[in-house]
Amino acid sequence: MSRSLIVIAVVAGLALILLGKGCSSFNSFSLQEEDVENAWSKVQSAYQRRSDLIPNLVQTVKGYANFEQKTLTDVVDARAKATSMTIDPSNITPEQLKEFQAAQSGVSQTLGRLMMITENYPDLKANQQFLELQSQLEGTENRIKVERDRFNDTVTKFNKSIRTFPNNVFAGIFGFSQKAQFEAQAGSENAPKVNFE
Amino acid sequence: MTSMNSLMKYLIVVKTGFFLSMFLLLTNFVQAQKTMPKPTGYLVNDFAGMLSRSEVEQLGAKLVAYARETSTQIVVVTETSLEGEDAFDYSYRLAKSWGIGGSKEKSNGVLLYITKEDRKVRIQTGYGAEGFLTDAMSRRIIEQMIVPAFKEGKYYAGIDAATTAIMDLGKGEYTNEGGGKRKSEGGKALLLIFLLLFGLIFFLAIYNRNRRRRNYEDDGGYHRGGRYDERNSGGGGWFFFPMGGWGGGGSGGSESSSDGWGGFSGGDFGDFGGGDFGGGGAGGDW
Numbered sequence: 001m002s003r004s005l006i007v008i009a010v011v012a013g014l015a016l017i018l019l020g021k022g023c024s025s026f027n028s029f030s031l032q033e034e035d036v037e038n039a040w041s042k043v044q045s046a047y048q049r050r051s052d053l054i055p056n057l058v059q060t061v062k063g064y065a066n067f068e069q070k071t072l073t074d075v076v077d078a079r080a081k082a083t084s085m086t087i088d089p090s091n092i093t094p095e096q097l098k099e100f101q102a103a104q105s106g107v108s109q110t111l112g113r114l115m116m117i118t119e120n121y122p123d124l125k126a127n128q129q130f131l132e133l134q135s136q137l138e139g140t141e142n143r144i145k146v147e148r149d150r151f152n153d154t155v156t157k158f159n160k161s162i163r164t165f166p167n168n169v170f171a172g173i174f175g176f177s178q179k180a181q182f183e184a185q186a187g188s189e190n191a192p193k194v195n196f197e
Numbered sequence: 198m199t200s201m202n203s204l205m206k207y208l209i210v211v212k213t214g215f216f217l218s219m220f221l222l223l224t225n226f227v228q229a230q231k232t233m234p235k236p237t238g239y240l241v242n243d244f245a246g247m248l249s250r251s252e253v254e255q256l257g258a259k260l261v262a263y264a265r266e267t268s269t270q271i272v273v274v275t276e277t278s279l280e281g282e283d284a285f286d287y288s289y290r291l292a293k294s295w296g297i298g299g300s301k302e303k304s305n306g307v308l309l310y311i312t313k314e315d316r317k318v319r320i321q322t323g324y325g326a327e328g329f330l331t332d333a334m335s336r337r338i339i340e341q342m343i344v345p346a347f348k349e350g351k352y353y354a355g356i357d358a359a360t361t362a363i364m365d366l367g368k369g370e371y372t373n374e375g376g377g378k379r380k381s382e383g384g385k386a387l388l389l390i391f392l393l394l395f396g397l398i399f400f401l402a403i404y405n406r407n408r409r410r411r412n413y414e415d416d417g418g419y420h421r422g423g424r425y426d427e428r429n430s431g432g433g434g435w436f437f438f439p440m441g442g443w444g445g446g447g448s449g450g451s452e453s454s455s456d457g458w459g460g461f462s463g464g465d466f467g468d469f470g471g472g473d474f475g476g477g478g479a480g481g482d483w
Contacts, residue, residue: 042475132333135479139332142285146476 025170032158036179037089039151044089046144047082047104053140054079054111057133061114064124071114078106094180101182111137148182155179231280231287236295236469239462240264245275245313246460252353256360257464263364264466268299268373269326271360272469275311275460284310284317284480292321298472305371306472307363309356318343320363322477329366335479338362347483 058072082103087096115134118124125131159178162171171177234244240260241253248256256273264270272295279287288310298306304325311318320335338359346355 046475131336135332135336139335139477139479142289142476142478144476146289146474 021166022170022173025167026174029158029162029167029171029174029176032154032161033090033176035154036151036158039147039154040087040089040092043144043147043151044087046140046147050107050111050137050140050144051079051083053133053137054107057114057130057137060127060130060133061118061124064121067121067124068117071110071117074110075107075114078103078110082107092180097180097182108141152181155181230290231282233287233291233294234274234276237462238465238467240270240272240464240466242272242274242462243460245277245311247275247311247313247352248356248460249353250461250463253461253463255463256353256357257462259357259364259464260360261464261466264299265373267305267367268303268371268470269305269307269367270297270299270466270469270472271307271309271363271367272297273309273311273356273360275313277312278314279312279317284312284315284319285476288319288321289474289476292323292472293474296469296471297474298323298325298470299371299373300470301473303371303470304472304474305367306469306474307367308474309359309363311352311356316347316483317480318347318483319480320478321474323472324475324477325371325472326367327475327477329370330363330478332477332479334366335477336481339479339481344481344483 054075058076061067062072082100085100085103087100115137118130161167162176162178234242239257241248241257243253260271260273272292274288274291288308291310292306292308295308296306297308298304302325304323306323307326307330308321309318310321318339320330320339322330322332322335342358342362343355346352346358
């Protein structure tokens with residue numbers, strides 16, 4: 001009699017502990033997921049900022065006679081391709097992220113080429129508006145880098161927390177899975193390098 | 198038997214010591230990043246010694262007055278060398294870890310970072326400062342004010358003009374509701390010494406009293422949290438004592454933690470508000 005009571009009490013106690021633990025890990029996963037989404041939106045707005053700069057940049061450069069048309073159309077095309085991509089922040093798959101990254105690095109590469117060619121145009125390099133755009137572009141590239149790093153940090157934190165022991169069980173039950181990250185600066189060597197002398 | 202035991206003990210001590218030192222060596226080796234100086238509590242930190250004492254004081258006074266009025270914190274840091282690290286990466290880390298800015302919400306901090314041997318300048322704008330100090334503006338300030346002056350070796354003129362320009366841009370963007378964080382500057386050093394002495398006597402008294410008591414009284418967790426226990430960890434309790442910053446009433450000779458005895462610090466301000474940085478700003482060389 002008293003023995004079965006003890007068993008019941010122990011089971012009930014364990015169930016309570018499990019329930020409590022489950023609730024708290026569910027909440028912490030949800031909050032961390034929110035952080036990841038927030039970090040993602042910042043990544044996107046940094047890339048958006050770059051996209052917004054491109055029309056102005058192209059417009060300014062266009063004015064300079066016989067500027068390589070092909071380079072300009074390449075940039076515009078790459079931008080169009082990148083902006084056509086939309087990713088659902090609550091469900092970023094590794095494939096999507098890879099695609100996104102490829103599209104954006106297409107922009108980086110064409111922009112890099114454009115900036116390299118502008119070195120041959122001393123008039124352009126003396127143009128105040130061009131210089132401002134150039135520095136905005138540089139700042140934007142830095143912002144992209146910062147936000148990407150932060151996104152990766154946030155995702156790492158999330159992944160770590162759902163991977164460790166008691167949490168991984170709950171994560172499985174609640175359907176939280178590992179999230180994708182940016183690959184370590186693939187193609188960063190092609191990012192526009194902006195030099196001032 | 199007892200000699201065996203003591204030999205074993207000795208060996209264990211030697212071994213752990215060996216592993217410990219290996220571990221320390223390894224962690225040091227892995228950490229290739231340049232170590233950052235700790236926040237000094239000053240707005241002007243001339244670690245590279247590029248300015249004279251009075252210049253640092255003038256600059257500091259200007260920036261403190263501005264920070265008190267607007268809550269926007271403009272911090273100047275000069276260092277000798279980046280030790281091979283990228284100017285953007287390092288200054289970003291520095292600005293973020295110091296948390297320059299009136300508060301986390303405002304994030305209205307600006308770091309003007311100068312490295313003497315690399316001849317590089319970098320402006321880092323906090324999230325909340327990007328509005329008034331755009332990347333294009335940062336570049337103009339660097340190109341038109343800092344670089345020409347620095348080329349002639351006029352460091353003060355360059356920094357002074359640049360900070361004034363930033364101050365003008367940021368005027369009216371923010372106001373300081375909180376008031377100054379520190380009290381008058383003159384009495385601060387004296388007050389600190391008094392407090393430290395008082396604290397020392399106080400802790401010693403408690404320590405002695407409890408030492409006598411400890412033998413027969415279980416005092417639970419209370420003493421573990423007590424400050425005097427830190428005395429055992431290699432004097433960790435007063436590590437702040439000889440650090441720079443409390444010297445000469447607001448502009449004392451402050452020790453640079455990365456470059457040895459560099460220059461002065463000025464513009465005593467107290468704590469940074471934990472501002473956040475997103476990579477805005479510009480850079481240049483001279």
